[in-house]
Amino acid sequence: xxxxxxxxxxxxxxxxxxxxxxxxxxxxxxxxxxxxxxxxxxxxxxxxxxxxxxxxxxxxxxxxxxxxxxxxxxxxxxxxxxxxxxxxxxxxxxxxxxxxxxxxxxxxxxxxxxxxxxxxxxxxxxxxxxxxxxxxxxxxxxxxxxxxxxxxxxxxxxxxxxxxxxxxxxxxxxxxxxxxxxxxxxxxxxxxxxxxxxxxxxxxxxxxxxx
Numbered sequence: 001x002x003x004x005x006x007x008x009x010x011x012x013x014x015x016x017x018x019x020x021x022x023x024x025x026x027x028x029x030x031x032x033x034x035x036x037x038x039x040x041x042x043x044x045x046x047x048x049x050x051x052x053x054x055x056x057x058x059x060x061x062x063x064x065x066x067x068x069x070x071x072x073x074x075x076x077x078x079x080x081x082x083x084x085x086x087x088x089x090x091x092x093x094x095x096x097x098x099x100x101x102x103x104x105x106x107x108x109x110x111x112x113x114x115x116x117x118x119x120x121x122x123x124x125x126x127x128x129x130x131x132x133x134x135x136x137x138x139x140x141x142x143x144x145x146x147x148x149x150x151x152x153x154x155x156x157x158x159x160x161x162x163x164x165x166x167x168x169x170x171x172x173x174x175x176x177x178x179x180x181x182x183x184x185x186x187x188x189x190x191x192x193x194x195x196x197x198x199x200x201x202x203x204x205x206x207x208x209x210x211x
Contacts, residue, residue, distance in 0.1 A: 099168030
């Protein structure tokens with residue numbers, strides 16, 4: 001499942017990067033679902049932690065999170081403490097994080113700069129646009145469901161859910177929502193097995209044994 005998500009995410013990102021200019025918009029389903037090519041320096045949905053240091057910190061944090069989640073998932077599977085729903089949720093989050101990590105680590109090395117006038121080239125002769133760890137994340141899904149009134153905080157005058165995102169972002173978001181919805185079931189499945197009463201010595205029995 002993780003491999004399928006990563007392949008789909010990277011295939012679409014590479015296609016967008018090598019076929020669309022920065023800011024180009026292609027309608028897919030009417031006016032409300034479009035492919036709009038943008039790049040961001042930071043977290044999911046274009047949220048940024050700043051340049052250079054913030055981006056490096058975010059990349060290292062993502063890598064650490066994936067390592068911990070993979071280790072913990074393997075541990076729970078080995079002990080038989082994880083059900084299929086929890087495993088699916090963990091896989092969604094891990095795959096989403098890995099998808100954006102690949103952009104940050106390698107896209108600056110394997111692509112030249114995308115501009116509003118030129119399409120990027122994969123493995124250009126002149127080298128990439130950024131060093132290792134400083135690539136930009138490619139986003140492309142732009143959904144315009146319905147307009148928001150001007151008085152609406154922050155996003156007034158724009159469409160509902162104005163963020164532009166990718167497959168990896170969607171997987172992380174779905175995983176988080178599923179954690180919120182099924183939190184009791186998930187955290188129950190992560191609890192260690194309790195020892196049975198038979199294994200716990202009863203005070204009266206211990207006294208009889210001593211006699």
